[in-house]
Amino acid sequence: MYKIDFNNFFSYSFSIDCVIFGFKDGQVNVLMIKRSMKPYLNHWAIPGDLVYPDEDLQVAATRILTELTNLSNLDLHQAQTFGDPNRHPQGRVITTAYFALIRIADFEIEASSFAEEVKWVPIHEVPDLAFDHNLILNSTYELLKKKLSYEPICFDLLPEKFTLNQMQQLFEYVNEAEMDKANFRKKIRPIPLIALGEKQQNVKHRPAKLFSFDSEKYSEIAEEDGYRFKI
Amino acid sequence: MYKIDFNNFFSYSFSIDCVIFGFKDGQVNVLMIKRSMKPYLNHWAIPGDLVYPDEDLQVAATRILTELTNLSNLDLHQAQTFGDPNRHPQGRVITTAYFALIRIADFEIEASSFAEEVKWVPIHEVPDLAFDHNLILNSTYELLKKKLSYEPICFDLLPEKFTLNQMQQLFEYVNEAEMDKANFRKKIRPIPLIALGEKQQNVKHRPAKLFSFDSEKYSEIAEEDGYRFKI
DNA sequence: TCTAGATATTGTATTTTTGACAATAAATAA
DNA sequence: TTATTTATTGTCAAAAATACAATATCTAGA
Numbered sequence: 426m427y428k429i430d431f432n433n434f435f436s437y438s439f440s441i442d443c444v445i446f447g448f449k450d451g452q453v454n455v456l457m458i459k460r461s462m463k464p465y466l467n468h469w470a471i472p473g474d475l476v477y478p479d480e481d482l483q484v485a486a487t488r489i490l491t492e493l494t495n496l497s498n499l500d501l502h503q504a505q506t507f508g509d510p511n512r513h514p515q516g517r518v519i520t521t522a523y524f525a526l527i528r529i530a531d532f533e534i535e536a537s538s539f540a541e542e543v544k545w546v547p548i549h550e551v552p553d554l555a556f557d558h559n560l561i562l563n564s565t566y567e568l569l570k571k572k573l574s575y576e577p578i579c580f581d582l583l584p585e586k587f588t589l590n591q592m593q594q595l596f597e598y599v600n601e602a603e604m605d606k607a608n609f610r611k612k613i614r615p616i617p618l619i620a621l622g623e624k625q626q627n628v629k630h631r632p633a634k635l636f637s638f639d640s641e642k643y644s645e646i647a648e649e650d651g652y653r654f655k656i
Numbered sequence: 657m658y659k660i661d662f663n664n665f666f667s668y669s670f671s672i673d674c675v676i677f678g679f680k681d682g683q684v685n686v687l688m689i690k691r692s693m694k695p696y697l698n699h700w701a702i703p704g705d706l707v708y709p710d711e712d713l714q715v716a717a718t719r720i721l722t723e724l725t726n727l728s729n730l731d732l733h734q735a736q737t738f739g740d741p742n743r744h745p746q747g748r749v750i751t752t753a754y755f756a757l758i759r760i761a762d763f764e765i766e767a768s769s770f771a772e773e774v775k776w777v778p779i780h781e782v783p784d785l786a787f788d789h790n791l792i793l794n795s796t797y798e799l800l801k802k803k804l805s806y807e808p809i810c811f812d813l814l815p816e817k818f819t820l821n822q823m824q825q826l827f828e829y830v831n832e833a834e835m836d837k838a839n840f841r842k843k844i845r846p847i848p849l850i851a852l853g854e855k856q857q858n859v860k861h862r863p864a865k866l867f868s869f870d871s872e873k874y875s876e877i878a879e880e881d882g883y884r885f886k887i
Numbered sequence: 888t889c890t891a892g893a894t895a896t897t898g899t900a901t902t903t904t905t906g907a908c909a910a911t912a913a914a915t916a917a
Numbered sequence: 918t919t920a921t922t923t924a925t926t927g928t929c930a931a932a933a934a935t936a937c938a939a940t941a942t943c944t945a946g947a
Contacts, residue, residue, distance in 0.1 A: 510711065
């Protein structure tokens with residue numbers, strides 16, 4: 426064990442695939458690219474790239490995401506690692522999935538060297554993808570759903586200023602279950618939100634109040650009172 | 657992207673490290689080996705091995721575990737993947753942690769080709785380990801603690817026939833909090849357990865009833881009623 | 888200006904779950 | 918038989934979840 430036979434064992438490649446989630450029109454969307462090179466030319470896929478031999482995984486994930494979205498300071502979460510020997514037609518490529526949550530309205534996606542086309546697709550309308558990307562996507566979405574219920578990451582999907590209804594709709598969507606408005610508000614009462622004193626604009630009915638997440642206060646009560654986000 | 661430059665990128669190695677948990681004397685224990693080869697000769701470590709170039713990860717994890725413990729049919733859970741470029745002194749070795757839960761009483765550990773020595777160590781008494789194994793161990797134990805609370809895997813750590821107190825002690829240990837006996841029993845009421853009609857032997861007080869987990873019924877109510885294990 | 892329509896927001900009453908603690912039961916050991 | 922120890926069940930109040938009702942606030946159009 427651990428005696429490395431350089432001839433036999435140094436024959437892998439290692440990649441990272443990024444599942445980028447957004448929330449749009451009441452649906453969770455995933456960023457898809459249309460591949461501009463072989464293999465799987467012109468197939469839809471999730472963005473990914475090989476890791477450099479001396480590159481840390483988290484660093485690589487950040488690099489790939491930045492190259493793609495021009496956004497930085499995003500929370501990247503490691504998901505599952507996939508290593509079926511036949512998952513890549515050109516060799517043994519083990520890949521680790523990372524996911525990121527972004528506010529769709531905050532950036533313009535555009536095709537790049539990465540891809541011929543880039544687009545958002547609702548998670549339930551994803552077509553057949555290249556490689557084992559459907560598998561990766563589904564397993565990562567399952568992880569997202571779990572994490573949404575016990576980590577305060579929903580605020581990375583929602584707009585900076587959001588209504589309580591928008592927040593509720595996100596949870597109704599991922600849990601595939603309707604919730605009572607009044608009871609939802611009771612449930613989130615311990616979560617530190619800042620009432621901004623502003624209201625929704627351009628709606629043709631009573632506008633809802635806007636809130637933002639108080640992440641500093643969250644850290645505070647998490648540390649002092651042991652409070653954990655829970656929905 | 658995905659254009660593979662075989663010269664630059666095929667220079668990795670890939671390994672799996674197994675964190676093997678058991679429950680003994682009211683404590684969660686981890687299986688440790690004393691390395692019989694370089695690097696880190698004579699250091700304590702968690703068992704791991706390189707993945708063959710054409711070997712699936714899950715298969716490799718199972719193989720390594722079987723080589724080590726002579727047990728099969730164990731539940732292996734993938735944990736985090738570690739890829740710090742400097743984590744291995746002899747080259748770039750990315751590793752994925754898997755963990756397994758075993759009933760300590762069910763098998764005899766013995767040193768093998770793997771190691772000079774093998775022993776169980778309480779999770780809170782683990783010494784400094786080879787490589788980044790302390791990091792791997794801690795992160796995997798955190799994952800175990802989470803999974804214990806929402807998946808019925810405590811029964812893989814407990815004896816086949818267990819008392820409700822043994823079960824409670826496991827949760828008290830990992831949560832580092834005492835629980836009320838009566839309330840614990842209310843909490844686990846929805847979990848399908850089989851009352852065996854047998855009792856503890858050789859105790860010098862009133863013996864407790866023995867139970868076993870009804871995994872078939874669990875699958876049934878999980879599917880039909882959407883019930884999820886929860887503690 | 889008034890009113891209908893739509894959604895936001897708050898309140899109330901009931902049921903369910905949790906938590907603290909008391910009471911009882913069943914074994915052993917002397 | 919009794920003291921001791923642990924297992925097991927029961928009770929009651931507090932807290933949380935649930936269902937549903939009531940009220941508030943905005944827009945749009947008469």
